[in-house]
Amino acid sequence: MSFKVTILGSSGAMPAYGRHPTAQLIEIQNRHFMVDCGEGAQMQLMRLDVSYHRINHIFISHLHGDHYLGLMGLIFTMHLQRRVNDLHIYSHRGLDEIITTQLRYSRSAPSFKIIFHRLEKDERKIIFEDEALTVETIPLLHKIRCSGFLFREKPKPRRIDKTRLPEGLLIQQIASLKRGDDILDEAGSILYKNADLTLSPRKSRSYAYCSDTAFREAIAEQIQGIDLLYHEATFANDEELKARDTLHSTAAHAATIAKMANVSRLLLGHFSARYKDLTPILEEAKPIFPNVYLALEGEEFTIQE
Amino acid sequence: MSFKVTILGSSGAMPAYGRHPTAQLIEIQNRHFMVDCGEGAQMQLMRLDVSYHRINHIFISHLHGDHYLGLMGLIFTMHLQRRVNDLHIYSHRGLDEIITTQLRYSRSAPSFKIIFHRLEKDERKIIFEDEALTVETIPLLHKIRCSGFLFREKPKPRRIDKTRLPEGLLIQQIASLKRGDDILDEAGSILYKNADLTLSPRKSRSYAYCSDTAFREAIAEQIQGIDLLYHEATFANDEELKARDTLHSTAAHAATIAKMANVSRLLLGHFSARYKDLTPILEEAKPIFPNVYLALEGEEFTIQE
Numbered sequence: 001m002s003f004k005v006t007i008l009g010s011s012g013a014m015p016a017y018g019r020h021p022t023a024q025l026i027e028i029q030n031r032h033f034m035v036d037c038g039e040g041a042q043m044q045l046m047r048l049d050v051s052y053h054r055i056n057h058i059f060i061s062h063l064h065g066d067h068y069l070g071l072m073g074l075i076f077t078m079h080l081q082r083r084v085n086d087l088h089i090y091s092h093r094g095l096d097e098i099i100t101t102q103l104r105y106s107r108s109a110p111s112f113k114i115i116f117h118r119l120e121k122d123e124r125k126i127i128f129e130d131e132a133l134t135v136e137t138i139p140l141l142h143k144i145r146c147s148g149f150l151f152r153e154k155p156k157p158r159r160i161d162k163t164r165l166p167e168g169l170l171i172q173q174i175a176s177l178k179r180g181d182d183i184l185d186e187a188g189s190i191l192y193k194n195a196d197l198t199l200s201p202r203k204s205r206s207y208a209y210c211s212d213t214a215f216r217e218a219i220a221e222q223i224q225g226i227d228l229l230y231h232e233a234t235f236a237n238d239e240e241l242k243a244r245d246t247l248h249s250t251a252a253h254a255a256t257i258a259k260m261a262n263v264s265r266l267l268l269g270h271f272s273a274r275y276k277d278l279t280p281i282l283e284e285a286k287p288i289f290p291n292v293y294l295a296l297e298g299e300e301f302t303i304q305e
Numbered sequence: 306m307s308f309k310v311t312i313l314g315s316s317g318a319m320p321a322y323g324r325h326p327t328a329q330l331i332e333i334q335n336r337h338f339m340v341d342c343g344e345g346a347q348m349q350l351m352r353l354d355v356s357y358h359r360i361n362h363i364f365i366s367h368l369h370g371d372h373y374l375g376l377m378g379l380i381f382t383m384h385l386q387r388r389v390n391d392l393h394i395y396s397h398r399g400l401d402e403i404i405t406t407q408l409r410y411s412r413s414a415p416s417f418k419i420i421f422h423r424l425e426k427d428e429r430k431i432i433f434e435d436e437a438l439t440v441e442t443i444p445l446l447h448k449i450r451c452s453g454f455l456f457r458e459k460p461k462p463r464r465i466d467k468t469r470l471p472e473g474l475l476i477q478q479i480a481s482l483k484r485g486d487d488i489l490d491e492a493g494s495i496l497y498k499n500a501d502l503t504l505s506p507r508k509s510r511s512y513a514y515c516s517d518t519a520f521r522e523a524i525a526e527q528i529q530g531i532d533l534l535y536h537e538a539t540f541a542n543d544e545e546l547k548a549r550d551t552l553h554s555t556a557a558h559a560a561t562i563a564k565m566a567n568v569s570r571l572l573l574g575h576f577s578a579r580y581k582d583l584t585p586i587l588e589e590a591k592p593i594f595p596n597v598y599l600a601l602e603g604e605e606f607t608i609q610e
Contacts, residue, residue: 014382015348021378039378040345043320063410065381069374073326073344076370077319094410101406105368105399107449144412 001029003153003205003303005228008044010269010295012234012248013066017276020044020297021066022211022269024230025055026151029132034058035149035209041070042077048298053083057128059135060091061211062146068095072102079110090117090127092145121145124222138222140213142247148211150223153204161199166192205303208263211270214244215253220260227303229263230295232270236280239272251281255288269295306334308458308510308608310533313349315574315600317539317553318371322581325349325602326371327516327574329535330360331456334437339363340454340514346375347382353603358388362433364440365396366516367451373400377407380415388417395422395432397450426450429527443527445518447552453515455528463503470502510608513568516575519549520558525565532608534568535600537575541585544577556586560593574600 004027009020021038025045032054034041045052052074060068068091078087089095096116103110117127119137128135131154138148157178173183183192206226210219213232223229231254235243243250249257251268258266266289271278278294285292293301309332314325326343330350337359339346350357357379365373373396383392394400401421408415422432424442433440436459443453462483478488488497511531515524518537528534536559540548548555554562556573563571571594576583583599590597598606 013385015351015378018348018352020348039375040348043323043325043345046320047323063407065378065407065411069378069381070344073320073370073374076374080318094406098403098406098410101399101403102368102370105403105449106370144410 001305002027003029003207003305005207005230005267005301006048006050007267007269007295007297007299007301008041008048009038009297010271011038011066012270012272013064014273015039016271016273019271021069023070024209024295025050026207026209028151028153028205031130031132032056033135033151036061036067036211037069037071037074038066039069039073042074044297045074052078053081055087056085057088057090057135059127059149059209060089060095061140061148061209062092062142062144063094063098064144064212067211068098071095072099075099075110075114076106076108078112079108083110083112086113086115088115088117088128090119092119092121092147119145119147123147138208138210138219139216140210140219141216142212142214146212148209148213148219150206150208150226152206152226155204156201158194158198158201161197164197166197202305205305207303210257212248214247215249215257217257217260220257223261223263225262227264228267228301229258229261229265230267230269231257233268233281233285234270234272236275236284238280239274251284252288255285255292258289258292264291265301266292267295267301268292306610307332308334308512308610310512310535310572310606311353311355312572312574312600312602312604312606313346313353314343314602315576316343316371317575317577318369319578320344321576321578324576326374328375329514329600330355331512331514333456333458333510336435336437337361338440338456341366341372341516342374342376342379343371344374344378347379349602350379357383358386360392361390362393362395362440364432364454364514365394365400366445366453366514367397367447367449368399368403369449369517372516373403376400377404380404380419381411381413383417384413384415388415391418391420393420393422393433395424397424397426397452424450424452428452443513443515443524444521445515445524446521447517447519451517453513453518453524455511455513455531457511457531458509460509461506463499463506466502466504471497507610510610512608515562517553519552520554520562522562522565525562528566528568530567532569533572533606534563534566534570535572535574536562538573538586538590539575539577541580541589543585544579556589557593560590560597563594563597569596570606571597572600572606573597 316324
C-alpha cells in the first residue's frame with residue numbers, strides 16, 4: 001500500500017532559481033492529501049502529471065503567502081472542471097474569509113462544496129481520521145499562528161500466514177484472526193491459536209511536516225520515532241541570527257530535531273532565495289543526522305511497508 | 306524610445322500545456338506597466354529576467370482569478386525585497402478588499418504604499434497620464450465588470466534638423482522650435498521659420514489590451530487606427546456557441562475587430578485549455594486580418610517609432 005510524499009515546491013518566502021513556493025502531495029493508501037499550496041501549485045501538479053481531482057483534504061500550515069497563494073487558482077480550476085466531491089480545507093483563521101471574498105467578487109459559486117476546518121493556536125489535535133490513518137496538528141513557533149501536520153497510519157491487522165491456514169475457515173474466523181483472536185470451537189476451547197496461523201502486522205508508517213518554525217524541542221517530543229520528517233531549513237549556519245530573528249530554522253536546527261526525535265529519515269526544504277546552490281544546507285545537516293535529503297521539486301519520497 | 310509588450314502568460318481560465326494565465330509587461334519610454342497579473346506572473350518575470358522593481362502601475366482588467374491571482378505573491382516579494390516606491394493598482398471594486406484582507410491575516414505591513422484606483426463599469430476614462438502618455442479604459446463585455454486598457458503616447462515635439470540649425474541659438478529658442486513656433490527677432494519679425502529648421506515629430510504609438518470580452522463593435526470604434534491590438538481569442542469557430550455563452554471571443558471575432566478598427570497589427574491570446582495546438586486559432590484569423598500573431602509567452606512585440 002502506498003505512502004508517498006511528492007514535492008511540488010520547496011522555496012522559501014520568495015520563488016527563486018525556478019524553485020516554487022511550498023506545496024506537497026501526500027499519498028497514503030490511495031488517499032491524496034495536499035499540504036500547503038504555494039503559488040503555482042496547480043501548474044506543478046499538471047507538470048508532474050499528478051491527478052488533483054482525487055485531493056479531498058488540503059492542510060495549510062499558516063497564512064504567509066508562500067504557503068497558500070496557489071489555493072485559489074486550484075479551486076477555480078477544480079470548479080471549471082466541474083468537480084463534485086467536497087473539498088476540506090484545514091487552516092488557521094482567515095483563509096475562509098480570503099477565499100469567500102474572492103469567490104464573491106468573481107461571482108463564482110463553485111461546483112463543489114468547500115468545508116473549512118479551523119486550526120487552533122498551540123494545539124495538538126487529531127483533525128482528520130478515517131479507518132486507515134490520522135492527521136494530527138504539530139504546534140510550530142513562527143511569526144503568526146502556524147501548525148505542522150503528523151500523518152500516522154493506524155495499527156494494521158495481523159497478516160494471515162497462508163502456508164499454514166487450514167481449509168474451510170469461515171470469513172468471520174479469518175477476520176477474527178486478523179484482529180489477533182484465537183479460533184474457538186463451539187464449546188469455547190481453542191481450536192487454532194492465533195500465533196500459529198498469523199504473522200505480525202505490517203508496520204504503521206508516519207510522516208511529519210514542519211514548516212515554518214524556529215527550533216522547538218517540543219516538536220521532537222511529539223514526533224518520536226516517525227519514519228519521515230520534513231523540517232524547514234530556510235538558512236544555513238551563516239544566517240543563524242537571521243533565522244532567530246525571523247523564527248525560521250537552520251539546517252543544523254532541523255537535523256538536531258531529527259536526531260532528538262530519532263526519526264528514520266529527514267527532508268530539508270523552504271530554502272531561502274539567498275542559496276542558489278543548496279549543498280551547504282545539506283552538508284551542514286549530515287554530521288548531525290546523516291540520513292538527510294533535500295526536498296527538491298518533482299522528487300518523491302516513499303516509505304516502504 | 307522603447308514601446309514594447311512582453312507576454313508573461315496568455316492561457317485562458319486554466320493554465321495548460323505549460324502556458325501561464327494572463328499577464329503582460331508594457332514598456333513605454335522607459336516606464337514599466339503591468340497589465341493583468343495571473344498566477345505565476347512573478348515567476349515568469351524572474352524566468353524572463355525582467356526587472357519588476359520598476360513597475361509602478363498595475364492594471365487589472367477584472368476579478369476572474371486567471372487575471373489577478375499572481376498579484377498578491379508579487380506584492381509579498383516586492384515587500385521582502387524592501388521596495389520603496391508607491392505601487393498603483395487599477396481595478397474594479399473588490400481588489401483592495403482582497404489584498405488588504407490577505408495582508409491583515411499575514412500580519413504584513415508592506416515596505417511601500419499601495420494606492421488603489423477604482424475603475425467604473427462601462428466607462429471610457431483616462432486613468433493614468435504623465436508627460437509622455439495616457440492610459441484609457443476600454444469598456445468590455447464580460448460576465449463581470451471588465452475593462453481593457455488603451456496606451457497612447459502623447460503628440461511628440463518636432464525634431465530639430467541639425468543639418469540646418471544656425472549656430473548660437475538659445476536653449477529657449479530650441480525649445481520653442483520643438484513646440485512648432487517660429488523664432489522671432491526683438492522687433493517681433495520672423496528670424497527663422499519653424500518649417501525651415503525642424504522635421505515632423507515622430508509618430509505617437511498606441512497599444513490596446515482587450516481581455517476578456519465578447520465581440521463588441523464599440524471597441525473597434527474606440528481604438529481606430531492604433532498600432533497594436535491584443536484581443537482575446539479564447540476559442541476557434543468550432544466553439545462559437547461556447548464563446549457566446551461565456552462572453553468570450555473567437556479568433557474570427559478578434560480579427561473582425563482588428564479589421565474594423567483598422568489597426569496595424571493584432572495579437573491573439575487567452576487561449577482555452579482545449580487547444581494544445583494553437584494553429585487553428587491563428588489560421589482562422591488570417592483571412593480576415595492577415596497581420597496577426599499569437600501572444601506566446603516570452604515573446605516581445607515592439608512598435609517602432
